[in-house]
Amino acid sequence: MxxxxxxxxxxxxxxxxxxxxxxxxxxxxxxxxxxxxxxxPIQTHAIKMNLPVGSPPPPVTQPEVVQIDIDFDGTILWNGQVVPGRGALEARFGQVAAEPVQAEIHLLPNKLVPYRDVAAVLASAQRAGATKIGLIGNEQYMQ
Structure with a gap:
């Protein structure tokens, strides 16, 4: 003051x-x-957790792999065999979905196939309840 x-x-x-x-x-x-x-001092909030030690055992059985190819004209091949129509395709997807351990579905569309054909196959798999679906061969779309 x-x-x-x-x-x-x-x-x-x-x-x-x-x-x-x-x-x-x-x-x-x-x-x-x-x-x-x-x-x-810096406040550190730590939570002590008892984590499992070691590696988990490998899976007892390896899942089956189903290869689905879609040609440029829309022809669908199931493990190299031609599928005659959508009904037969959905029946096969139903068999895969009914198994206790679902098979892995590898979808390999041709570069020239219209998207609607690929989307129809994916929709059929979804309707049947198949959950293990993967798109492979995406490197053909890289430029």
Whole structure:
């Protein structure tokens, strides 16, 4: 707290201003605050978990792999054999979906086949309940 004190003289002498200089005080306070922030230990919240040790056993049986090729004209090949129609395709998908361990279905469409043919095969698999479907041969579409 400071105050202005007048000397009472009416001369040309300027009045003396008696104020405390707060700049060094603020500097010291900022340095102390930074030191306090640096010295506070970092709070680490750790949860101790008992994780299993070792590797899991390999699967007892490897799933069967079904290769479905779609030619440029829409012809569907199931493991190299031509499927006569959509009904036969859906029946085969139904057999795959009914197994306790579903076979992996690898779908390999030709680069020139229309998308509607590929989408129809995927829709048939979905309706039958086949869940393990993968598109392979995608590198042919890279340019």
């Amino acid at each position: 400071g105050m202005n004190v007048s000397s009472g003289r009416g001369g040309d002498e300027p009045d003396v201003m008696v104020d405390i200089n707060t700049t060094p005080l603020i500097d010291v306070m900022l340095v102390l605050l930074i030191m306090l922030i640096i010295t506070i």
